Amino acid sequence: xxxxxxLEKNPNADxxxxxxxxxxxxxxxLAKCFDTISDxxxxxxxxxxxxxxxxxxxxxxxxxxxxxxxxxxxxxxxxTMESLPDVVGxxxxxxxxxxxxxxxxxxxxxxxxxxxxxxxxxxxxxxxSEEKERHLKSRRKAGATKVDFFTMVRAES
Amino acid sequence: xxxxTKGGEAAIEATHGLIAEERRGDTSVPELAIDQVRNQLGxxxxxxxxxxxxxxxxxxxLAIKQAQGDMVEAIFLLRAFRTTLxxxxxxxxxxxxxxxxxxxxxxxxxxVPGGQILGPTYDYTHRLLDFGLAKSDQAERVAPExxxxxxxxxRVTDILGAQGLMQAETRSEPExxxxxxxxxxxxxxxxxxQRLQNLFRGDEGFVLALGxxxxxxxxxNHPFVGEIRMGFVEVVFxxxxxxxxxxxxxxxxxxxxxxxxxxxxxxxxxxxxxxxxLAFGQSERKTMAMALVDxxxxxxxxxxxxxxxxxxxxxxxAHSDNVEAAGFVSHLKLPHYVDFQxxxxxxxxxxxxxxxxxGQEAAE
Numbered sequence: 079x080x081x082x083x084x085l086e087k088n089p090n091a092d093x094x095x096x097x098x099x100x101x102x103x104x105x106x107x108l109a110k111c112f113d114t115i116s117d118x119x120x121x122x123x124x125x126x127x128x129x130x131x132x133x134x135x136x137x138x139x140x141x142x143x144x145x146x147x148x149x150x151x152x153x154x155x156x157x158t159m160e161s162l163p164d165v166v167g168x169x170x171x172x173x174x175x176x177x178x179x180x181x182x183x184x185x186x187x188x189x190x191x192x193x194x195x196x197x198x199x200x201x202x203x204x205x206x207s208e209e210k211e212r213h214l215k216s217r218r219k220a221g222a223t224k225v226d227f228f229t230m231v232r233a234e235s
Numbered sequence: 236x237x238x239x240t241k242g243g244e245a246a247i248e249a250t251h252g253l254i255a256e257e258r259r260g261d262t263s264v265p266e267l268a269i270d271q272v273r274n275q276l277g278x279x280x281x282x283x284x285x286x287x288x289x290x291x292x293x294x295x296x297l298a299i300k301q302a303q304g305d306m307v308e309a310i311f312l313l314r315a316f317r318t319t320l321x322x323x324x325x326x327x328x329x330x331x332x333x334x335x336x337x338x339x340x341x342x343x344x345x346x347v348p349g350g351q352i353l354g355p356t357y358d359y360t361h362r363l364l365d366f367g368l369a370k371s372d373q374a375e376r377v378a379p380e381x382x383x384x385x386x387x388x389x390r391v392t393d394i395l396g397a398q399g400l401m402q403a404e405t406r407s408e409p410e411x412x413x414x415x416x417x418x419x420x421x422x423x424x425x426x427x428x429q430r431l432q433n434l435f436r437g438d439e440g441f442v443l444a445l446g447x448x449x450x451x452x453x454x455x456n457h458p459f460v461g462e463i464r465m466g467f468v469e470v471v472f473x474x475x476x477x478x479x480x481x482x483x484x485x486x487x488x489x490x491x492x493x494x495x496x497x498x499x500x501x502x503x504x505x506x507x508x509x510x511x512x513l514a515f516g517q518s519e520r521k522t523m524a525m526a527l528v529d530x531x532x533x534x535x536x537x538x539x540x541x542x543x544x545x546x547x548x549x550x551x552x553a554h555s556d557n558v559e560a561a562g563f564v565s566h567l568k569l570p571h572y573v574d575f576q577x578x579x580x581x582x583x584x585x586x587x588x589x590x591x592x593x594g595q596e597a598a599e
Contacts, residue, residue, distance in 0.1 A: 090479040098482030102469070130321040131289065132472050132483070135328045135413060138427055139492065139511045140390055142404025144328050144413040145428035147435060148515060150290040150470060152323060152483060170323070170474055172484025173291065213335050216467075217383035220337050223353040224384065227345060 096189055096202050100182040101171040103205040111201040112181040121184060124166060125156040127176040153179040157187060165190050258303050272296035281487075281516025282306060286557065287313030288417065288436045289320075290486050290515050307438075307557045314558050317417075325415075327471040327480060331490050333387055334466040338517075341391045342460035343494055349388030354465060355517070391462035392492045392509060401494070401507045425548050430532050434525045435513060437555030443520060445545040446527035453543035454531040457496035458510065465489040465517055489514050491522035495530050500538035508537065 100108065112118075131149040138145060154170045157180075167187025169179045188197045259266065273280055273296040283295040287310045295313055302308035338354025341347045353359070395401045414429040416436065421429070434442060449455060467487050473480045491512035499505035510530030512522030531545040544550045554560060 090477075094479060094481045098469075101481070101483045102485050128321065130323045131317065132323050132470070133325040133415060133417065134290065134470055134486070135326055136331075136431075136513055137328045137404070137406075138431060139392060139404035139509055140331045140490065141393065141396075143406055143427050144410060145431040145435075146325070146413050146415040146417070147329070147432070147513065148285065148288040148290060149317060149320070149322075149417065150326075150484065150486060151294070151320065152472075154323065154474070156476070168474065168477060170472060170481065170483045172470065172486075174293075213467075214383055215380070216335060216337060217386070218380035219378045220352050220354050220466075221384045222379040222381035223338075223355075224381070225351040225353065 093186075093189070096198070097168070097170070097182070097186060099202050099206050099209065100169065100185055102209060103178075104208075105173070105175045105178040107205060107208055108178055108181050108201070111204055112185065114200045115185075115188075115197065118184060119162075119188065120160040121157040121167075121187070122160065123155065124158055125154065127153055127155040127179050129153050129174045129176075155179045155183050157183045159187055162187075162191060254303075258301070267300055269293060269296045269300060272299050278517060279304070279306065279309075281514070281518050282439060282521070283309045283313055284515045285518055285521065286310045286436055286438065287317065289313050289317045307561050311558050311561065322417075324472065324475070325413075326483075327473070329468045329470065329486070329488065331464065331468060331488070332390055332393070334464060334468050334488075334490075335386075336384055336388055336464055336466040338465040339384075339388060339462065340460070341462045343462075344391060347388075347391055347462075348394075349385045352384055356519075388464075390464075390492065392494070395461070395494070395507065402497070402509055404509070421552060423549055423552075425552055427529075427533075430548060430552065431511065431513070431529060433552045433555055434528055437525070438557035438560070439518075439521045439524070441555050441557070441560075442528055443524040445531070445551060446524035448543070449527050449531050449545045454534065454545045456508070456510075456527075456530050458527055458530065459494045460523070461492040461494040461509075463489065463491045463519055463522065465519065487516050489516065489518050489522045491519070491526045493523070493526035493530060497537060503538060508533065 103111075130152055132152050134147045134150050135144050136147045137143065150172060151174050152170055152172055153174055153176060154168075155176075156169070157167045159165060159167075165187050167183040167185070167190070169182035169186060171179050171182050185197055185201050188194070189202070273292050276296075276299065279299055280292050280295045283298055283306065284290050284292065286306075287295065287298070289295075291313075294316060295309070298309035298312040298316075299306075301312060336349075336352060336354075338356060339349065339352045341351065345351070392401060396403060414426065414432060416429070416432050421433070425433070450458070465488070467485050469482045470484045470486055471480050472483045489512075493510035493512070495508045495510060497503075497506055497508040508530060510526035510528075510533075512525035512527075512529065514521045514525070528545055528551060531543075532548050532551060533539075534541045534546040539546070541547060
């Protein structure tokens with residue numbers, strides 16, 4: 079699902095990609111990957127975790143006029159690290175899980191540093207393949223319910 | 236007459252205790268957990284999220300448990316909670332053409348690109364009670380798997396639209412901020428954005444009845460299910476402090492595109508017209524009903540006569556919200572002692588006058 083054209087156009091595509099993977103990950107999976115990071119940094123809050131909502135929008139007919147659909151709960155926070163105070167890690171993640179938002183913000187910060195490759199391998203890559211696997215399984219189950227039409231040919235006498 | 240209205244605190248406290256006990260029920264039966272409601276009563280959760288206007292399956296499950304399964308009460312609880320959340324902003328429109336599809340059918344085209352995908356549906360069940368479910372065996376149910384469906388599938392209405400046979404969905408340039416009932420009071424005449432949001436949150440029973448009425452002749456518009464699709468879409472949001480769009484989550488939605496006949500009117504050539512339905516989760520019946528009513532409400536734009544309730548936006552939009560409707564009906568339970576006393580004394584006065592002059596009414 080990361081083929082969203084708006085994401086592709088933006089120059090921060092790399093960061094948008096990993097922030098999306100972190101936000102869409104299951105909380106337990108993110109926690110598990112986060113625990114494999116060796117020596118997580120000391121951080122301080124720039125913005126304490128806050129639970130709020132965004133109004134999701136849709137389009138009439140899928141393509142037409144925008145309309146307000148309904149809200150979705152979201153948790154956001156921002157951190158900086160004691161060792162690199164110029165780097166800011168942000169998180170905007172669906173739901174009300176404060177631990178998930180915290181882990182996502184710390185990963186976002188680390189991914190902007192020289193530890194990028196390590197975090198990518200330990201967190202982003204496993205979460206991305208888990209999501210891919212989840213979608214594939216869902217599509218395979220849907221695929222089993224695909225209708226095979228066959229046409230009866232009437233014998234002409 | 237002055238009526239003192241104090242007291243009742245002890246009675247109110249006792250009724251809170253009584254509902255708490257009743258909600259828990261027989262303590263020899265295990266207590267219902269929120270994740271059981273979320274996992275095993277998913278369609279109830281979907282309805283509460285849609286009409287409660289907040290996508291949060293855990294909170295919807297909690298509301299259902301707290302309301303003892305009273306859906307309108309659960310919707311009210313979720314709506315009330317929603318007002319306590321700070322609003323971070325509005326997302327980009329969800330793109331249903333990029334949906335990870337779980338179900339996708341068309342009643343208009345048999346051989347639609349991507350195929351007819353039944354997905355999880357009750358359509359082909361026999362609607363016989365399954366007594367096997369009355370026993371709680373722990374048997375794992377595993378659905379079969381086959382070749383995966385296409386990653387994305389074209390919307391049927393887009394295919395027809397490309398052939399120019401279909402009323403186009405248009406956008407204004409530049410695009411206006413959509414109406415938001417969470418922030419603005421209802422206003423008339425209502426544009427499509429306000430109507431769609433209202434129908435999205437509207438009571439399923441009410442919208443279903445109105446949609447049914449259009450089929451029975453009260454605003455007939457000859458509908459076909461162009462497409463129903465159900466699955467997961469990404470939610471993309473631009474946090475102001477970042478300034479670029481990021482994906483912040485995934486939601487499950489159902490979308491219904493209804494295709495309707497239109498004979499043409501003064502200055503409008505004959506073409507197919509459209510009705511649109513959308514809901515959180517797996518809410519197919521609701522989206523179909525919504526699409527029928529959305530189309531009916533286009534009557535004035537298409538120069539059709541507005542003779543029936545489903546075509547009357549003030550009637551539809553002002554009465555679709557079950558939180559408002561339940562609130563106004565329920566207020567009749569509040570003490571009206573003084574009102575009623577005045578009615579009573581007026582009625583006694585009228586009757587006394589009538590008795591004093593017998594036969595006069597009949598003579599008039």
